[in-house]
Amino acid sequence: MLKYTNEQIAAMIAIQNLHKSYQIGSNSLPVLKGIDFNVKEGEMVSIMGSSGSGKSTLLNIIGILDEADEGSYHLDNIEVKNLNEKIAAKYRNKFLGFIFQSFNLINYKTAVDNVSLPLYYQGVSRKEREERALFYLEKVGLADWSKHLPSELSGGQKQRVAIARALASDPKVLLADEPTGALDTKTSYGVMELLQQINDEGKTLIIVTHEPDIAAMTKRNVELKDGLIIGDTIINQVRPQLHV
Amino acid sequence: MNNFFNRDLWNEIISSLKSNKTRTLVTSFGVFWGIFIMVLLLSAAKGFETGIKHKFQGIATNSLFVWAQRTSMEYEGMSKNRSYFFDNQDAKSIKDKVKGLKIVSPQNNFTTLIQHNLKDGDYTVEGNAPEFLGQKSLKLTQGRFINQQDIDQKRKVAILGWGLIDELFEKGETVIGSYIRIKGVNFKVVGVYKDTSIDGQRNIRAQQNIHIPFNTFSQVFNFGEKVSYFFITADNNQSVTDLKEKIIGLLQKRHKINPKDKRAIGNFDLNEQFEKFNMLFVTLKAVSFFVGLMILLSGVIGISNIMLIVIKERTKEIGIRRALGATPYVVKKQILSESIFLTLLSGMAGVSFASFLLFLVNLKIDSLDPYDSMILNPIVPLPTILIIFIILIIFGLLAGMIPAQKAVKMKPINAIRTE
Known part of the structure; x- marks a missing residue:
């Protein structure tokens, strides 16, 4: 028991007996039916499952964008429970970086302004914001595109900007919801290569996907079905170069 | 962040207003028009008063x-x-x-x-x-x-x-x-x-x-x-x-x-006759103020309405911002600021345009014999402008309140999911 608790403390994400159901009219639709799930620092986890398996819901709860009905969730040893929106926003800003399938860039802001947005909400000074945003844009290989609007970028470039934005506040965990879902294979592999590189530098990553080849590029594969984890395996990471 | 006159906040406001020029313009026009009419009515009332009182000048009216x-x-x-x-x-x-x-x-x-x-x-x-x-x-x-x-x-x-x-x-x-x-x-x-x-x-x-x-x-x-x-x-x-x-x-x-x-x-x-005149002017002023205010109110309802639509349009954006760490306070502040800024800007444009028109009217009146015209020097005094200013800020706040409340009430995840 004590060993288990220690393990829990060491985990970046510790989830126990998580339940979540959605109200549809008068019916309650259970989506998560008791998830136990730990992620240690530096892991790169893929969550797979068919649509309706609850993988996105799990990711949203991890991202404090949604709340569980039951069970406990610790993020870096801080219990995430009954947070008011102000503290939730602060945690999201400090601990989490989001990467979405549809990029979700703000379309009237330039790449560099999009990337510096999390820093703006942290109250970082203008100059420093710009410097840090440019640093991350360079990291994703888009330094020359910093003054461009999202509409002037390709899908892959947009996702790279989104990744730079997720990295900007130097979060503990990066959460990606189908990050390659809107991209072609070649661009997808480019994005995955970048994510691997970020993981190599020590960042914890959780990626929701339904594409097996994308899942194969992570280090651990969790499979969800009907709101329960049916498989959790450590895998040999595939480097995208092999495919190209 | 806490400073209302923060440059970043203004950048945010201006860029989001710029992002949809048509709606910004259409929205502003309601308030612009309301203030414009209000100023014209008030100055016409004032000018009429000055004109009539001029005719009593030099007489001990009491x-x-x-x-x-x-x-x-x-x-x-x-x-x-x-x-x-x-x-x-x-x-x-x-x-x-x-x-x-x-x-x-x-x-x-x-x-x-x-x-x-x-x-x-x-x-x-x-x-x-x-x-x-x-x-x-x-x-x-x-x-x-x-x-x-x-x-x-x-x-x-x-x-x-x-x-x-x-x-x-x-x-x-x-x-x-x-x-x-x-x-x-x-x-x-x-x-x-x-x-x-x-x-x-x-x-x-x-x-x-x-x-x-x-x-x-x-x-x-x-x-x-x-x-x-x-x-x-x-x-x-x-x-x-x-x-x-x-x-x-x-x-x-x-x-x-x-x-x-x-x-x-x-x-x-x-004196009694003069008091009757004074009552007439007070009534006239009150009526013009009331009518102006009502027109202004419809303009403000327009702003609120359009802000609501805009919030709906921007639900996703607000969701993204909140995922990136924007607190409800920050979101509310931005929406309220946008609405106040828009109201003030269009209101001041209305005042300026009305003043310009009055300036031209004054030029015309000055060239007439003051004893022939019933209206003299139609102006809006500075205190009235200040009152209008305060009313605009209050109305701007009111216009932004409902949309701002609506924007933060939604769960961020639902906001992001809307297309």
Whole structure:
């Protein structure tokens, strides 16, 4: 028991007996039916499952964008429970970086302004914001595109900007919801290569996907079905170069 | 972050307003128009007031005129339809017994033949006290008015209306120091006046009167103690209307007039008339303010409405911002700021445009004779602008409140999911 608790403390994400159901009219639709799930620092986890398996819901709860009905969730040893929106926003800003399938860039802001947005909400000074945003844009290989609007970028470039934005506040965990879902294979592999590189530098990553080849590029594969984890395996990471 | 006048906040506001120029413009137009109409209405009301008041300029408006007429009721053995006169003692008695009066000046007048050298004509001669000058809007263009020595020594001096000069004098002839004959009696001309009241401007006869000392009038023309009119002006802080009953009561008692006899003492309360005007202006102002406010309100409802649509359009954006760490406070602040900024900007544009229009109108009015126009100098005073400013901020807050509340009520995940 004590060993288990220690393990829990060491985990970046510790989830126990998580339940979540959605109200549809008068019916309650259970989506998560008791998830136990730990992620240690530096892991790169893929969550797979068919649509309706609850993988996105799990990711949203991890991202404090949604709340569980039951069970406990610790993020870096801080219990995430009954947070008011102000503290939730602060945690999201400090601990989490989001990467979405549809990029979700703000379309009237330039790449560099999009990337510096999390820093703006942290109250970082203008100059420093710009410097840090440019640093991350360079990291994703888009330094020359910093003054461009999202509409002037390709899908892959947009996702790279989104990744730079997720990295900007130097979060503990990066959460990606189908990050390659809107991209072609070649661009997808480019994005995955970048994510691997970020993981190599020590960042914890959780990626929701339904594409097996994308899942194969992570280090651990969790499979969800009907709101329960049916498989959790450590895998040999595939480097995208092999495919190209 | 906490500073409302933070440059980053303004960048956010301006970039989000710029991101949809059409809706920003359409939204602003409602408030622009409301303020524009409000300012125009208010300044028209103000201009009308200035115009009318200008016509009263120089007249002691806090004044009451009384004159003796025939009685219409019997009283204490006196028959009805009796004619009587006021007398010099009345003036003293009114001044002594009614507190708060500034001037009680008597007047007698008649119309008679006036001669100067070979020219003559029938004109009105008034016997007046020196104080009369302050009660009527008479402006001396030459010489002086009646003074106390004239009264005490019963001097035969006269002040002529400028309209008489052309009638009685040759061109270029010296007026001051010359003599005119009133009913055959020689009077020395010591002054020339101009009547600047509305009546004087409209009526040449008002510029052709002759003023002589009251006591001289009484003695030379055999009026004895009789007084035809009293011009009574109250102190500035005392409405003459409030004293009217007391003054008339006193006169009724002195001349044995039935207190119920309304016709025996003719009177004209200028103050009352003026107060009515003032009430009219207050009402006019209130109505214009109200109408303007209502128009403005519809503009503000427009802003709120469009902000709501915009929030709906921007639900996803707000969701993304919240995923990136924007607190509800920050989101609300931005929406409220946008709405206040938009309201203020369009409101100030409305004020500016209305001011520009008024400037052009003023140019036109200034080129007209001030006595011909009913509207003078239509402007909106600065305090009104400040009030409008405050109203705009409040309305801006109101307009933003519902959309801002709506924006933060949604769960961020649902907001992000909306397309």
